Amino acid sequence: AGPSLVLADAAAQAAAGWARPLARRAALALPDLGALGCPVATVGPRLPWCAPALERGARQAGLPAARVGDDADAVVVFTSGTTSQPRAVVHTRASLAAGMETVEGLFAAAGEVSQRPVLGGTFFVLVPALTRGAPVALPARSARVLARQLHRLRPADTYLTPPRLREALGAGARFHGRVWTGSAPAGAELLGRVRGAGAAQAWGVYALTELFPAAAVEAREKAAFEGPGDLVGAPLPGVRAEPDADGQLLLSGPSARHRYLGEEPDPWVRTGDRARLDAAGRIVLEGRIKDMVLRRAENIYPGLYEPSLHVPGVELAVLVGVPAGGGPEAAGDERLVAVVQPRRGTDLPRLRAALSGPLHRMGTARPDAVLFAEVPLAGRSRKPDRPAAAALAAARLEDPR
CATH class of the missing domain: 3.30.300.30 (ANL, C-terminal domain)
Incomplete structure (x- = not known):
C-alpha cells in the first residue's frame, strides 16, 4: 500500500529514525519514513528534529484531494495473523458508520445507558462511551493494578479480551456493571466466573476485523445452551449469516468491509469458521476449518x-x-x-x-x-x-x- 501521507508523533519518528537501534532491541520495528516517498507530518508536540507539523484546516502539501463521500475509503486495518496470513482490510466511511451504529444499538439493548466511567481501549467501548459523554479509562497492563482500577472506577461497561479477563480474575478482581469480551473464544465457564465476580451482565461478542460486531450472547443464554459447538448468539441487526456448502460461515451486511487491499469488492466475508444456525437462528461455531x-x-x-x-x-x-x-x-x-x-x-x-x-x-x-x-x-x-x-x-x- 503506497501511502499519500504519514502522520506520526515524535516517538514514532524517533523509533523509525535516530532511535531505531534502541527500538529494535525492544522488538519494535517501523519503516524508514523518509524512504516512503510521501509527505510526513507531525501530530502532537513537535521537537526540532521532527517533520513539519500537521497543517490544520489546510490541505497538506503534496497530498492529492481525497474523496469524502460515504463510499470513500476510511481506514485500512490488518487482521491479526493468528489464524491465517495477515490481510489488509479496507473499510469505507459507510461501513465504519454502520458498525458504530450496531455497537450503539447493542449497548442500548443490553440495558440502561449510564454516564459512569467505561474501561476499555477499543472502538467497541470507546465510541458508545464518548457519544454519551462518559469518561473512558484505558485498562492497566498489570493484572493487580487492573483489579484496583476496577475497584476504584466501578465502570458501567468494561471490555477486556478473554486472556485479560482470566488474568484479572486470577488477581482477585471484582467487576461492576456490564462486561464485554471478544477477539478470542470466551466460553460459558469464563463468562460465568465474571458474573460470579460481581458483573451484572457478561457478554461474549463475535466480531471480525472485516465485520464488527456480528453477534453477541450473554452469559446466562450461553450457559443454557446444551448442544455441541460454541454458541455466539443471534446475528445483530443488519448482519446476514449463512453457511456455505462446506459449512463455512459467510457474513454480510452494511458494516462489512468493502474489500481487501488490492482485490475486488466482495459483499460476503468468508470467516474461516465452520458453523451452523440453530432453530432460533443463532450462530453456533464448530471450529476453524483449517484446524x-x-x-x-x-x-x-x-x-x-x-x-x-x-x-x-x-x-x-x-x-x-x-x-x-x-x-x-x-x-x-x-x-x-x-x-x-x-x-x-x-x-x-x-x-x-x-x-x-x-x-x-x-x-x-x-x-x-x-x-x-x-x-x-x-x-x-x-x-x-x-x-x-x-x-x-x-x-x-x-x-x-
Whole structure:
C-alpha cells in the first residue's frame, strides 16, 4: 500500500529514525519514513528534529484531494495473523458508520445507558462511551493494578479480551456493571466466573476485523445452551449469516468491509469458521476449518468439543492433532490430544475426574491423550496458538517426563 501521507508523533519518528537501534532491541520495528516517498507530518508536540507539523484546516502539501463521500475509503486495518496470513482490510466511511451504529444499538439493548466511567481501549467501548459523554479509562497492563482500577472506577461497561479477563480474575478482581469480551473464544465457564465476580451482565461478542460486531450472547443464554459447538448468539441487526456448502460461515451486511487491499469488492466475508444456525437462528461455531484433525478417516472439528472441556478448574483447553506415526500406511493420520491448562491451585486428580464425563460424551471424537500444560498464546489478541500447542503435545507424548 503506497501511502499519500504519514502522520506520526515524535516517538514514532524517533523509533523509525535516530532511535531505531534502541527500538529494535525492544522488538519494535517501523519503516524508514523518509524512504516512503510521501509527505510526513507531525501530530502532537513537535521537537526540532521532527517533520513539519500537521497543517490544520489546510490541505497538506503534496497530498492529492481525497474523496469524502460515504463510499470513500476510511481506514485500512490488518487482521491479526493468528489464524491465517495477515490481510489488509479496507473499510469505507459507510461501513465504519454502520458498525458504530450496531455497537450503539447493542449497548442500548443490553440495558440502561449510564454516564459512569467505561474501561476499555477499543472502538467497541470507546465510541458508545464518548457519544454519551462518559469518561473512558484505558485498562492497566498489570493484572493487580487492573483489579484496583476496577475497584476504584466501578465502570458501567468494561471490555477486556478473554486472556485479560482470566488474568484479572486470577488477581482477585471484582467487576461492576456490564462486561464485554471478544477477539478470542470466551466460553460459558469464563463468562460465568465474571458474573460470579460481581458483573451484572457478561457478554461474549463475535466480531471480525472485516465485520464488527456480528453477534453477541450473554452469559446466562450461553450457559443454557446444551448442544455441541460454541454458541455466539443471534446475528445483530443488519448482519446476514449463512453457511456455505462446506459449512463455512459467510457474513454480510452494511458494516462489512468493502474489500481487501488490492482485490475486488466482495459483499460476503468468508470467516474461516465452520458453523451452523440453530432453530432460533443463532450462530453456533464448530471450529476453524483449517484446524480440522483427521483421525482414522474421521474429520474432527475441535470447536465442536472444546467448550465441553471447560469444566470448573480449567483455565483454557484446546484440541490439537499431532502426527500419528506408524509407518507409510498411517501417513496423514493424526492423534487427537487435549491440552488442558488447569486454574492455579486446582487439584489435578479431581480435575481428571471432572473431565471424565465430558470426555466420555465426545464418543468417537474422544482424544487419544489429555495433557495438563499451559496453553501457548499468540497475536495481539492472545488467542490460543494451536501450532505451538500441537508441537508441545508432540514433544510431551514423545518424552512424557
